[in-house]
Amino acid sequence: MTRRFETVTIIGVGLLGGSLGLALKARGLARAIRGVGHRQVSLDKALDVGAIDEAYLDAREASAGADLIVVCTPAGLVRAKLDEIRPVCSEGTVVTDVASTKGEICAHAQKTWPKPLRFVGSHPMAGSEKFGPEHAAANLYAGSVTIVTLGEDLAPDARQVVRDFWRGVGAAVIEIDPVRHDVLMARTSHVPHVLSACLARLAVGQGDVRPLVGSGFRDMTRIAAGRPEIWRDICLTNRDAILAGIDALIDDLAAVRDMIAASAPDSLEEFFRLGWEARREVLGE
Amino acid sequence: MTRRFETVTIIGVGLLGGSLGLALKARGLARAIRGVGHRQVSLDKALDVGAIDEAYLDAREASAGADLIVVCTPAGLVRAKLDEIRPVCSEGTVVTDVASTKGEICAHAQKTWPKPLRFVGSHPMAGSEKFGPEHAAANLYAGSVTIVTLGEDLAPDARQVVRDFWRGVGAAVIEIDPVRHDVLMARTSHVPHVLSACLARLAVGQGDVRPLVGSGFRDMTRIAAGRPEIWRDICLTNRDAILAGIDALIDDLAAVRDMIAASAPDSLEEFFRLGWEARREVLGE
Numbered sequence: 001m002t003r004r005f006e007t008v009t010i011i012g013v014g015l016l017g018g019s020l021g022l023a024l025k026a027r028g029l030a031r032a033i034r035g036v037g038h039r040q041v042s043l044d045k046a047l048d049v050g051a052i053d054e055a056y057l058d059a060r061e062a063s064a065g066a067d068l069i070v071v072c073t074p075a076g077l078v079r080a081k082l083d084e085i086r087p088v089c090s091e092g093t094v095v096t097d098v099a100s101t102k103g104e105i106c107a108h109a110q111k112t113w114p115k116p117l118r119f120v121g122s123h124p125m126a127g128s129e130k131f132g133p134e135h136a137a138a139n140l141y142a143g144s145v146t147i148v149t150l151g152e153d154l155a156p157d158a159r160q161v162v163r164d165f166w167r168g169v170g171a172a173v174i175e176i177d178p179v180r181h182d183v184l185m186a187r188t189s190h191v192p193h194v195l196s197a198c199l200a201r202l203a204v205g206q207g208d209v210r211p212l213v214g215s216g217f218r219d220m221t222r223i224a225a226g227r228p229e230i231w232r233d234i235c236l237t238n239r240d241a242i243l244a245g246i247d248a249l250i251d252d253l254a255a256v257r258d259m260i261a262a263s264a265p266d267s268l269e270e271f272f273r274l275g276w277e278a279r280r281e282v283l284g285e
Numbered sequence: 286m287t288r289r290f291e292t293v294t295i296i297g298v299g300l301l302g303g304s305l306g307l308a309l310k311a312r313g314l315a316r317a318i319r320g321v322g323h324r325q326v327s328l329d330k331a332l333d334v335g336a337i338d339e340a341y342l343d344a345r346e347a348s349a350g351a352d353l354i355v356v357c358t359p360a361g362l363v364r365a366k367l368d369e370i371r372p373v374c375s376e377g378t379v380v381t382d383v384a385s386t387k388g389e390i391c392a393h394a395q396k397t398w399p400k401p402l403r404f405v406g407s408h409p410m411a412g413s414e415k416f417g418p419e420h421a422a423a424n425l426y427a428g429s430v431t432i433v434t435l436g437e438d439l440a441p442d443a444r445q446v447v448r449d450f451w452r453g454v455g456a457a458v459i460e461i462d463p464v465r466h467d468v469l470m471a472r473t474s475h476v477p478h479v480l481s482a483c484l485a486r487l488a489v490g491q492g493d494v495r496p497l498v499g500s501g502f503r504d505m506t507r508i509a510a511g512r513p514e515i516w517r518d519i520c521l522t523n524r525d526a527i528l529a530g531i532d533a534l535i536d537d538l539a540a541v542r543d544m545i546a547a548s549a550p551d552s553l554e555e556f557f558r559l560g561w562e563a564r565r566e567v568l569g570e
Contacts, residue, residue, distance in 0.1 A: 125499055145496050174496050187488045188502045197560025198537045203472045204563040211430050211459050216508040217473045221564045223501040228557035235545045235553050246542045252483045257531045260520045268520050272513035275482025278489040279506045
């Protein structure tokens with residue numbers, strides 16, 4: 001079923017929020033889209049590209065009377081935004097977000113919002129290294145996967161609204177426990193990202209290495225081009241799982257270091273063989 | 286100047302050796318190409334695809350009378366092959382190789398070959414995850430970069446032959462000291478490769494994570510698909526530089542680990558910002 005909304009409020013009109021606005025409009029899924037930003041210049045850009053119908057600097061004002069509110073700020077600001085808008089949410093309002101970490105945000109909502117919860121967390125696995133409403137695209141979510149969080153106190157109709165919303169903009173929906181989400185994302189995305197930055201730093205200061213740099217280095221450092229403040233927030237809001245992942249990685253690196261130091265051919269070949277097999281298993285190839 | 290060879294001997298007719306044969310023939314740069322393999326089945330494939338004219342199981346027999354010999358075995362076997370063919374090389378024979386590590390191989394040649402040296406090391410930065418003569422391609426080296434080693438005792442005409450050879454098959458040539466080559470490759474290729482295998486291993490055993498795995502993970506583990514025995518040899522023949530690189534990486538990971546454990550937002554943002562800038566500097570963007 002395609003669900004149409006009367007008023008959708010998007011808090012944070014960057015790449016993700018702006019693309020949601022464009023997708024909702026392109027698919028005729030919302031009568032009115034309100035955008036909230038903390039700088040007028042971002043709001044003007046979002047209006048220019050047609051991602052929102054009305055611009056607000058005040059999240060509360062924009063949230064009053066909305067039937068769906070999507071918090072699209074960086075992960076570190078989501079909890080504060082939820083605190084800010086909670087008083088103006090009506091009984092029917094459904095709230096979600098787009099942050100890449102879910103444990104802390106869902107635990108905060110669980111503690112502070114009335115039950116049954118009408119906040120249901122989301123993590124759309126879409127985006128690019130670009131940012132800002134000027135790069136927003138109506139098809140950003142088409143064919144992507146959005147994770148929607150599970151939880152004991154969620155209002156069933158709110159869960160349904162959030163699932164329908166993401167399917168409406170073209171995403172497939174997977175539901176998962178927020179803590180498990182964070183562990184899996186630490187291992188498949190957050191730790192790789194930290195490492196990508198470390199690798200880029202490792203190659204710097206060695207003189208002009210440009211002619212020697214192949215596609216491997218380029219591939220492995222591509223995600224180091226993400227926005228520093230986004231990744232800072234991810235590290236701060238998924239601390240335990242990322243620390244555990246980094247510790248496991250350091251242990252594995254130390255083990256292969258010892259194999260190299262000992263010139264152990266069989267162990268090294270096995271190490272690389274297991275890496276190869278691990279990749280195939282993870283990717284299901 | 287385009288240099289034409291009478292007889293070129295290619296020891297090891299896999300992807301790299303087979304592609305050299307095809308490139309030489311396609312460009313009319315060699316009258317006869319001899320291929321050496323340790324299995325008849327590989328030699329038959331190389332004959333089938335037209336990469337070589339004559340097949341040999343014995344490297345000495347194939348090397349006698351050749352004007353150019355290219356050792357295309359895995360890095361760990363190059364020194365033994367050089368020892369094997371040295372007695373049959375005539376005064377005019379020029380020898381090179383294609384191994385990804387250069388320090389040990391060049392030091393070995395320096396110690397064991399007559400001076401002025403007619404062995405000049407090469408590292409063509411071309412290839413793919415595929416292997417075997419059946420994937421050989423005449424244009425594998427076109428537009429690529431080949432590193433040719435420098436050294437005090439090299440015969441000037443042998444250096445010129447090796448440079449002309451690589452330019453003949455379409456590569457640009459950069460000359461560099463073998464030890465410096467190994468340090469730079471450790472930081473831009475070998476350590477990233479070790480890390481890619483570690484990352485793949487980190488994500489395994491967490492249940493079915495396929496729907497959650499994005500392009501970042503895919504990019505960062507792509508090079509983990511290399512052949513285990515090739516990377517084993519690279520680790521064994523570039524030990525010191527790879528160990529130093531892994532140590533630097535573990536230190537950097539431990540530092541960012543401490544920032545995350547301390548929930549230090551400014552340090553973390555700076556860490557990611559420096560990673561971003563390092564990538565741009567290394568790639569010259």
